[in-house]
Amino acid sequence: MLYDIFVDPFVQMYQMPDFFLQVLWEGFVAGILYALIALGFVLIFKASGVFNFAQGIMVVFAGLTLVGLHENGVPAYLALILTIGVMAVLAYGIERIVMRPLVNQPDIILLMATIGLTYFLIGFGELIFGGEPKRMITEELGLPTGSTAFEFGERGLVILQHIDIAAAVIAILMVGALAVFFNKTRIGRALRAVADDHQAALSVGISLNQIWAIVWFAAGLVALATGIMWGARSDVSFALEIIAFKALPVLILGGFTSIPGAIIGGLIIGFGEKIAELYWGGLVGGGIESWFAYIIALIFLLFRPQGLFGEKIIERV
Amino acid sequence: MFYREAGQFKTSYEADQALFPIRQDKIGLGIILLVAFVVIPLTANDFFLASVMIPFLVFSLAAIGLNVLTGFCGQLSLGTGAFMGVGAYAAYKLTTIFPDVNVIFLVLVSGFFSAAIGAIFGLPSLRIKGLYLAVTTLAAQFFLEWCFIRIGWLYNYNASGAIEIPTREMFGVIISGAEATPLARYFVVLTITVLIAFLIANVLRGRIGRSWMMIRDMDIAAELMGIRPLQTKLMAFAVSSYVCGVAGAMMVFFWLNAAEPSSYSITLSFQILFMVILGGLGSVGGAFMGAAFIWILPIVLRAIPNMLDVDIGAETVEHLAFMVVGALIIFFLIVEPHGFARLWQIAKQKLRVWPFPY
Numbered sequence: 062m063l064y065d066i067f068v069d070p071f072v073q074m075y076q077m078p079d080f081f082l083q084v085l086w087e088g089f090v091a092g093i094l095y096a097l098i099a100l101g102f103v104l105i106f107k108a109s110g111v112f113n114f115a116q117g118i119m120v121v122f123a124g125l126t127l128v129g130l131h132e133n134g135v136p137a138y139l140a141l142i143l144t145i146g147v148m149a150v151l152a153y154g155i156e157r158i159v160m161r162p163l164v165n166q167p168d169i170i171l172l173m174a175t176i177g178l179t180y181f182l183i184g185f186g187e188l189i190f191g192g193e194p195k196r197m198i199t200e201e202l203g204l205p206t207g208s209t210a211f212e213f214g215e216r217g218l219v220i221l222q223h224i225d226i227a228a229a230v231i232a233i234l235m236v237g238a239l240a241v242f243f244n245k246t247r248i249g250r251a252l253r254a255v256a257d258d259h260q261a262a263l264s265v266g267i268s269l270n271q272i273w274a275i276v277w278f279a280a281g282l283v284a285l286a287t288g289i290m291w292g293a294r295s296d297v298s299f300a301l302e303i304i305a306f307k308a309l310p311v312l313i314l315g316g317f318t319s320i321p322g323a324i325i326g327g328l329i330i331g332f333g334e335k336i337a338e339l340y341w342g343g344l345v346g347g348g349i350e351s352w353f354a355y356i357i358a359l360i361f362l363l364f365r366p367q368g369l370f371g372e373k374i375i376e377r378v
Numbered sequence: 379m380f381y382r383e384a385g386q387f388k389t390s391y392e393a394d395q396a397l398f399p400i401r402q403d404k405i406g407l408g409i410i411l412l413v414a415f416v417v418i419p420l421t422a423n424d425f426f427l428a429s430v431m432i433p434f435l436v437f438s439l440a441a442i443g444l445n446v447l448t449g450f451c452g453q454l455s456l457g458t459g460a461f462m463g464v465g466a467y468a469a470y471k472l473t474t475i476f477p478d479v480n481v482i483f484l485v486l487v488s489g490f491f492s493a494a495i496g497a498i499f500g501l502p503s504l505r506i507k508g509l510y511l512a513v514t515t516l517a518a519q520f521f522l523e524w525c526f527i528r529i530g531w532l533y534n535y536n537a538s539g540a541i542e543i544p545t546r547e548m549f550g551v552i553i554s555g556a557e558a559t560p561l562a563r564y565f566v567v568l569t570i571t572v573l574i575a576f577l578i579a580n581v582l583r584g585r586i587g588r589s590w591m592m593i594r595d596m597d598i599a600a601e602l603m604g605i606r607p608l609q610t611k612l613m614a615f616a617v618s619s620y621v622c623g624v625a626g627a628m629m630v631f632f633w634l635n636a637a638e639p640s641s642y643s644i645t646l647s648f649q650i651l652f653m654v655i656l657g658g659l660g661s662v663g664g665a666f667m668g669a670a671f672i673w674i675l676p677i678v679l680r681a682i683p684n685m686l687d688v689d690i691g692a693e694t695v696e697h698l699a700f701m702v703v704g705a706l707i708i709f710f711l712i713v714e715p716h717g718f719a720r721l722w723q724i725a726k727q728k729l730r731v732w733p734f735p736y
Contacts, residue, residue, distance in 0.1 A: 184700030
């Protein structure tokens with residue numbers, strides 16, 4: 062038993078390095094995709110202190126809108142632009158109808174409001190697009206499909222899906238763009254000011270409403286990118302919403318307010334989960350992917366309650 | 379005019395601190411209990427009992443359980459569904475191990491297993507607070523759900539992977555299993571719910587409940603005033619999980635008859651949390667109102683098209699119901715973030731000064 066836990070997995074890793082690399086790659090891609098969802102959460106949390114539970118459903122909603130538009134004869138790129146438009150309208154609507162009346166409410170009320178929003182969007186999305194899974198229009202958007210196999214050593218090969226590589230590249234570009242946006246632009250500075258202190262930001266003439274609409278729109282764009290990438294790996298359906306739960310441990314691992322934290326948290330969870338599932342999962346009957354991420358996050362949190370990169374929590378009486 | 383406490387003098391501290399210090403409240407509660415125990419069983423049909431009242435009571439109890447933790451001790455939990463599941467599976471195992479023991483007793487005992495598990499998952503709450511804690515309770519949710527699927531011993535290794543409730547009787551009346559009449563189940567569920575609700579209401583106004591509220595309002599200050607955070611928080615987790623566990627066991631024993639792991643999924647956790655928030659954080663009565671709203675509203679919404687003779691598909695109705703529920707939740711959060719309990723208080727205040735505005 063002890064041998065199975067402490068020795069055997071490492072022996073396997075050593076004996077089949079190609080398989081191990083493949084596992085690492087899978088973990089990397091999963092991590093990147095978790096990080097993308099977590100990024101949407103972080104954006105909104107940073108700017109408004111709202112823990113946006115609806116990010117998962119926004120991913121599904123964006124994906125479904127894109128596919129749905131294309132199915133009705135809209136060319137792929139036009140559909141993409143229209144979807145961005147829809148996300149902008151959604152962002153404005155959420156800000157105007159849900160967030161503005163709830164300013165200054167306790168966290169838990171805002172959290173509940175976003176869960177209410179989730180219900181609404183699930184009902185709305187199913188009403189319009191139907192409940193069945195749809196195929197993502199990967200080729201039509203000019204994203205690569207197919208795969209490349211790399212020979213590795215004498216024995217094995219590692220297979221990389223092109224779409225995964227594209228996902229990684231897009232994720233990295235997006236994080237870079239967001240970092241520039243946050244640090245170098247006027248709106249980005251305003252966003253950080255709002256995140257720091259709502260009242261102080263208001264007093265220097267920053268419009269909270271405008272900032273929130275922008276942030277929800279940015280989160281919508283991140284959701285769209287995530288929707289395309291996840292959709293390309295599996296179909297676009299409401300089952301994707303479950304994946305959003307995976308973003309939560311990523312989020313607390315990295316800290317709610319840190320963009321690099323979201324990426325690194327995503328990678329830790331992605332790697333950890335795949336490796337644990339494939340090498341240790343068999344010992345307890347498999348399927349540990351569903352909770353392993355949470356346990357990692359829990360253990361990390363016990364030592365660093367604010368997450369890896371979160372702002373230090375200072376409490377005053 | 380009718381609701382006025384003028385002339386009701388309190389001569390002792392005890393009388394002032396009573397659970398229902400105002401006479402009209404006692405009468406009101408008496409009427410509600412009378413309706414619940416006599417009028418509803420006499421008038422309601424089986425459908426109403428089985429698919430409205432029983433689930434409503436079960437959910438109310440679960441909402442009371444979560445309210446202890448979230449509303450009174452301020453620890454946000456998203457693992458309620460799993461704790462309910464622990465109660466259900468524990469009760470199921472107990473009935474297979476002790477087939478001759480009264481099933482109600484076993485249901486009540488099963489809560490202790492849930493309480494123990496709850497206390498274990500409450501341990502991180504000592505270091506982790508707020509939304510971070512909420513995510514760690516998701517660990518409980520997903521881990522326990524996985525246990526319900528993977529550990530065959532829990533469901534006696536049967537092929538379906540679901541637990542099925544055996545037929546048991548008390549005083550010659552079948553109260554659990556498929557043959558039990560809705561009426562018998564209703565009485566069992568009602569009695570347990572009312573008893574536990576009273577018990578919790580009393581705990582909450584006592585020393586333990588007040589120390590929970592101190593932790594909720596400002597934990598550091600509470601610590602300085604001599605409240606031990608470890609014991610108090612874990613106690614809140616244990617009591618809350620006990621109540622949720624009993625609710626979960628009742629859910630399968632007296633309502634569903636059979637349960638799969640997916641019955642105790644994250645969706646259930648959210649549902650209960652909605653009941654607590656919409657009902658009002660920190661209010662036992664609010665838990666009932668919240669449960670009524672969240673459970674009964676979709677049933678009503680689904681029935682509306684039939685009544686109006688509008689011909690739309692069942693699926694569309696389902697989706698519309700989802701949308702309306704979501705929209706109403708947001709609406710109520712905006713209108714009254716303190717929940718129905720607060721609305722009820724406002725109504726009472728208005729009643730007190732009626733017919734004058736203030």
